[in-house]
Amino acid sequence: MGQCVIEIEHVSKSFKGMQVLNDVNMTCSGGNIYGIVGHNGSGKTVLFKCICGFLRVDSGNIAINGKVMGKDLDMLKHTGIIIEEPGYIRSLSGFRNLEYLYRISNKKDTAAIHAAMLKVGLDPCARKKVCNYSLGMRQRLAIAQATMEDQEILILDEPMNGLDKEGVAEMRKFFSDQRSMGKLILLASHNKEDIEVLCDEVYEMSHGTLKKTAG
Amino acid sequence: MAAPWPCRHMAAEKEDMSRMLYGRFFRQALTERVFCSRTYSVVFLQGVIQYLYMCPVVRASKDMECGASPWVFPFLSSNLFFLLLFMVGIVYSFSDVPFMQNKNMYQVIRTGRMRWAAGQISVIFAQAFLLMAVNALFPMLLLAGSCEYTLEWGKLYHTLALTGGSEAYRLLFAFSYEAMQRFSPLELLGLTVLIGTLVIAFVGLLMFAVSLYINRSVAVTLAFLMVVMIYLVENIHPLLRRGTAMFVPVNWMRVTQIGIKMHDSFMQPSVVYMLAALAVGITVCAGLICIKIKRMEFQWYKEE
Numbered sequence: 150m151g152q153c154v155i156e157i158e159h160v161s162k163s164f165k166g167m168q169v170l171n172d173v174n175m176t177c178s179g180g181n182i183y184g185i186v187g188h189n190g191s192g193k194t195v196l197f198k199c200i201c202g203f204l205r206v207d208s209g210n211i212a213i214n215g216k217v218m219g220k221d222l223d224m225l226k227h228t229g230i231i232i233e234e235p236g237y238i239r240s241l242s243g244f245r246n247l248e249y250l251y252r253i254s255n256k257k258d259t260a261a262i263h264a265a266m267l268k269v270g271l272d273p274c275a276r277k278k279v280c281n282y283s284l285g286m287r288q289r290l291a292i293a294q295a296t297m298e299d300q301e302i303l304i305l306d307e308p309m310n311g312l313d314k315e316g317v318a319e320m321r322k323f324f325s326d327q328r329s330m331g332k333l334i335l336l337a338s339h340n341k342e343d344i345e346v347l348c349d350e351v352y353e354m355s356h357g358t359l360k361k362t363a364g
Numbered sequence: 365m366a367a368p369w370p371c372r373h374m375a376a377e378k379e380d381m382s383r384m385l386y387g388r389f390f391r392q393a394l395t396e397r398v399f400c401s402r403t404y405s406v407v408f409l410q411g412v413i414q415y416l417y418m419c420p421v422v423r424a425s426k427d428m429e430c431g432a433s434p435w436v437f438p439f440l441s442s443n444l445f446f447l448l449l450f451m452v453g454i455v456y457s458f459s460d461v462p463f464m465q466n467k468n469m470y471q472v473i474r475t476g477r478m479r480w481a482a483g484q485i486s487v488i489f490a491q492a493f494l495l496m497a498v499n500a501l502f503p504m505l506l507l508a509g510s511c512e513y514t515l516e517w518g519k520l521y522h523t524l525a526l527t528g529g530s531e532a533y534r535l536l537f538a539f540s541y542e543a544m545q546r547f548s549p550l551e552l553l554g555l556t557v558l559i560g561t562l563v564i565a566f567v568g569l570l571m572f573a574v575s576l577y578i579n580r581s582v583a584v585t586l587a588f589l590m591v592v593m594i595y596l597v598e599n600i601h602p603l604l605r606r607g608t609a610m611f612v613p614v615n616w617m618r619v620t621q622i623g624i625k626m627h628d629s630f631m632q633p634s635v636v637y638m639l640a641a642l643a644v645g646i647t648v649c650a651g652l653i654c655i656k657i658k659r660m661e662f663q664w665y666k667e668e
Contacts, residue, residue, distance in 0.1 A: 201473060203661065223476050223477050224472065224476045236666070238467060240401070253388060255388045
């Protein structure tokens with residue numbers, strides 16, 4: 150089976166004259182976890198949004214398996230994402246929220262949702278509404294959302310936010326398992342330990358520029 | 365050199381092309397928009413307002429020992445103050461444009477830009493129809509105790525239209541005898557729902573488009589201005605009234621004024637003009653929305 154490859158070449162992006170990404174280059178392939186560290190506002194989330202197709206780059210190319218975002222691809226579908234604060238329909242349970250998204254793809258068998266929720270430590274049968282979820286539970290639900298459709302690429306911005314120590318350990322194992330399944334994982338985190346433990350390559354984003362620091 | 369497109373992705377793309385039905389997303393998005401606190405509160409308030417408007421009719425019906433036919437909504441929607449309150453509720457129900465809360469991010473990544481845009485446009489239409497249908501049904505429920513199930517206007521409304529009954533019972537809206545002569549109940553109700561649906565859809569699409577091109581505050585303000593314009597039409601010099609009414613779509617929901625003359629001039633433009641103008645307006649808004657979403661940069665905001 151072929152591997153997913155994301156090629157980021159000379160990507161720049163600015164907002165109202167402020168350079169947020171400056172000549173960013175990076176190549177990622179499946180079966181690896183790529184860590185991106187950097188201060189708040191350094192451009193990590195913007196880079197992730199550009200890869201997903203939510204934002205268009207000013208110059209340069211982002212290609213996914215040779216297909217250029219914005220030209221050949223409209224949006225990076227079949228990708229698991231957690232970007233910024235996860236949002237849900239607050240009046241529904243966690244399962245119903247995931248089912249809602251799952252059915253958009255016209256998939257009917259909900260066993261995958263059950264499995265994804267169990268893997269992240271949530272009870273799929275619980276009727277508790279998302280508005281009553283703790284921050285950690287919402288984060289776990291976001292991870293289940295990002296993985297329930299067996300997505301090849303996972304783009305995770307601070308996925309450990311709000312998780313307790315045990316939760317962090319569980320999720321680290323979960324992401325390692327995903328890597329061994331051949332998934333391409335891009336992970337942004339402020340937690341150095343997460344990055345050191347999980348990532349095969351580490352990049353640092355500073356003032357819009359990306360430098361490889363490890364791996 | 366890039367690696368070949370993975371087998372699993374190819375399969376997923378094919379599945380996407382052949383099986384991922386647009387209808388599925390439409391149904392999901394409609395459910396989300398209908399079964400939410402915003403819609404519940406709008407429908408509840410519209411129900412309360414209709415109740416207040418219906419009380420005198422029920423009283424008149426009991427006093428005159430004469431059943432009230434259920435086709436009262438066209439008269440209600442032709443009342444200036446009711447229409448104002450009704451449309452304020454509609455503007456509120458669309459005030460979450462451009463539907464780009466954090467939760468929508470997960471939808472867009474699954475649907476793609478254009479399918480998402482088409483889904484939202486269709487949902488606005490469906491929501492408009494449902495709001496009109498529910499409001500057309502309310503009087504039938506509120507009059508249930510004194511209802512006369514007939515396809516005619518019934519004696520009560522003719523009496524209230526032609527005598528001083530309206531004043532005696534302090535009716536908050538008028539029954540138009542001319543409209544009863546010109547249209548059958550089903551015709552007028554159908555026309556009300558049709559024009560109402562198109563007007564609400566136009567308002568919703570205009571708000572969506574303006575929120576995409578400018579911002580949400582301007583979209584809501586513009587919609588409120590469109591609603592308030594019905595006061596201008598009502599109070600402007602009679603000779604200028606029809607000319608002004610041609611540019612105020614919300615006023616077209618006052619269907620009992622269709623074909624009625626005031627000072628040798630029709631109070632409303634013709635139905636053909638209304639339908640054509642709404643079709644053009646809706647098409648232009650939908651086109652602008654699609655063009656913008658194709659190119660735009662998505663900025664997500666937190667849930668309210």
